[in-house]
Amino acid sequence: MQGRVLIIAGSDSGGGAGIQADIKTVTALGGYAATAITALTAQNTLGVEAIEEVSAPFVARQIDVVLKDIGADAIKIGMLHRRQVVEAIADVFDRAEKLPPVVLDPVMIAKGGASLIATEASEAIMSRLIGPHTHVLTPNIPEAEHLTRTKIDSLADMEKAGRLLLSEGPAAILMKGGHRDGMEIVDILLTKDGIETFSHRRIESRSTHGTGCTLSSAIATGLAQGLSISKAVARAIRYVENAIFEAPGIGAGHGPLNHGHTVGRFD
Template structure:
C-alpha cells in the first residue's frame, strides 16, 4: 500500500487558516499525504498579515530537491511565491523532475486583508515561466484583474479575463467569482480553446473565509492526485469547499476572518 503523495509549495500562515497549514489540512481531509516546500513565513492571524519573511532561495531549492528526489508525487500545488528568483528556482527544479504530474498554480497576490503578498516583477515571471508548466491556474477576481489586465465586474468580464489568461500561456484557468456580490457564485473554467464551463454555487454568508483560495487549489490537486480529470477534480473540490464553509460559518477562531472547517467530516476511528 502506498500513500497518495501531494506537494504544496507555498507560504506559512501562523494563524493556521491559509497557506501551508490549510494545504496540509486539505490533503489530509481528502485522503492524501502532504509534503511541503515553504517559500515564506508570515506573521498573521485572523485580523491580517503583520510581516512576511522570505525564505532564502537556496533553502527553497534544497527543500524542493529533498522532496522530489525521494517521494513520488501524484500532484503538486503552488501557492504563494513573492519573488522572481523563487519562480526561477521552481521552474528549474520542476523541469528537471520531468514528469507528467498535475500541477495547480494558485497565483496568491493579495491577502484577504488587502495586504499585497507579491512583488510586481514576479507576476511577469509567473506568467512566463510557470504558466507553460502547470495544468491549471486558479485566480480569484483580484488576481484575474492583474493577470488579464482588465476590470472584472460580471460574468462576461470573468470569461473575457479567462480567455486572456489562456492567451498568455495557461493550459487551463479557473476564474473564481467569490469576490463578486450576489446570491449565486459563478466560477469560470476554460481549458485551451474549449467553450467556457460556468460552475454555480450558493453564496454562503460567513466571515470565516480565510484560506478559501488556498484550500480550493489544494483540494483540486488532491482530487487530481486520486485520479480525477481536471473538471471533475474542480467540481469535487468545490463541493468540499462548500461543506467546509457551511461547517465553519459559526465557529469563532479569532477576532477577525476565521478559517474554514477543513475537518467537517473526520475519519471515524474504530475503538476495540
Template sequence: MSPARILIIAGSDSGGGAGVQADLKTVTLLGGFGMTAITAITAQNTLGVQGVHPVPTDMVLAQMESCIGDIGVDAVKIGMIGSAQTAAALAERLAKLDNVPIVFDPVMVATSGSLLADDATVAAFEQLMRIATVITPNVPELQALTGTTISDLDGLEAAAQMLRDRTGAVIFAKGGHLQQQAQDDRPLIHDLLVDEDMVAEYSVERIDTRNSHGTGCTLASAVATGLGGGLSLADAVDRAEAFVAAALAAAPGLGQGHGPMGHALGMTPFYHLLAARDGNGWDAAAFAARYSDHA
C-alpha cells in the first residue's frame, strides 16, 4: 500500500525541533511520505529565533507545483507562513485542490516567545482558514484570531465555536496554556475538537518537561498524516494526541532551552536491520528482506 503523501508548507527550523524538520519526522514515523514547500528559513535553536528569512512567494508556489504535479498529494499541513503575500497566494492555489484535507496550524510565536508572523501575515490567515479542513490554534493564537480572552475550558469552547462559525473549518483548540486541572492527582491538558454540531474533549496527562519545542507542528502534521491516510478525523486526532505524548516523554534533552521532542520515541529504527550485515559489509538485499519482515 502506498504511503499517504503529505505536503508540508512551513518554515525551516535550523535547530531541528520544530517547523518542517519536526513535520517530516512526524509524517515519516506515522507511515506517510513527506514533501515540503519551505516558506521561510530561520536561524533557530532551543534558546530562540536569531533570524528569519522569508522565501519569495513565487518560489514557495514553485515548490508546491513540483510536488503536486509529479508525486501528488493526499493531505496538506500548513505551518509558518513567510508573508501576507504568500498566505494569499497559498489560499488561492490550495482552493483548487480536489477533496484534499488541509490542516492549518496558525503559527504566530515560537515556543521561545519569538515572533514568527507579523500583523499583516496574521490578518492574511483569514483566507487560509476559509479553505482549511481543520485549524489547530493554541490559546494565545485563538485569542488573537477571535479577539477574546480565554481563561478556562468554557472560554476555549466559546472562542473555538466563534472561529468555527466564521471559517467553516473544524477547530482543534489546544488547551495547554490554560491553568492545570487535575484528576486523581494527575495534571491534565484539555483539548477541544469543535465542529458545527459536535464538541469532543480530549484529556491527556500533562508531561512536566522543558522539551516541548515543536509540539504544535508535530500535532498538526500527525493529524494531516492520519487524514491523508484515510483515518476519520476522530481517529486522526486520537493518534496525534498519543504520538505527541509519547514524543514528549521520549525527549532526548538536547540544548539549553526549550528542547526538541523525541519523535523516534527513544528507538533507533535501523537497529533491527543490523543482522543483515555480513563479513563483506552491508547487504542491501538482506536489508530489504528483513525490513519487509518487520513492515
C-alpha cells in the first residue's frame, strides 16, 4: 500500500459515485483512503432524491484529526454543497504549514441533471480553494462553463476556458471532454509548461455514474504515489476506461463502474 489520500466529498448511497467511488478507486490503485464526508445523499442510478447536510465545523474536524494523525500525501475534494463547508475547509488549509497536492473536482451537477451545489458555494470554491490551494482542477465542460462564465463548443473553447482557470492559480487544469459529441473524447491538460492532449475512443455505455469522482481520485492517488501530473492523469484515464468497459450493469439508470477491475479474482 503506497500513498495516503484524504478524500473530502459527499456520500452516494448507491455506491457508484462520491466518497464510495473515491475509496474504491484509491484502494484499487494501491493507495490508502481516509475521508471527510461533506454531505449525505439519498441516490441511486436513477438520480439524487435528497441531500442531508453535514455541519461545517464537523467537516473541518474530520479533516483536522486525519491530518494530525494519519497525514496525507494528496487530498481529493469532491462535492462541496454549501458555502459554509467551503469556508471551513479553506480555513483548515490556511492554517496548515504545508499542504500536499490538492485535486479538486468541482462537482456541481449529478449525472441525472440534479444540482449539487448552491450558487454562493461555487463562488467560494473559486475564491477560497481554486486560487490559493488547488494543485489540479478537473472540470467537465458544464462545470468549466459555470466557473468561467463562457460557452464551450469546441476544443479551442476548452483550451481558452482552461487558460482562464489556470490563471487563477492551480498548477494544472484537466479539461474533460466527455460532454462533447463524437466517438473520440479529447481531454486537455494545461500547465504553465504547455498543453498535453489525451485522446481516447468513447465507450458506448450507460454505466458512467461516478466517472468524474473516479478520475479525480485516481489522479490524486497517482500524485500521492509520486507520479508526475501527466503520468497520474494518463494512468487515471486508462483506469476509468477499463472500469467503464468492465462495468457490472447494475441499476436501471446510469450504472456504476467496475472500480475493482485491478483487483485479482479469488475462488
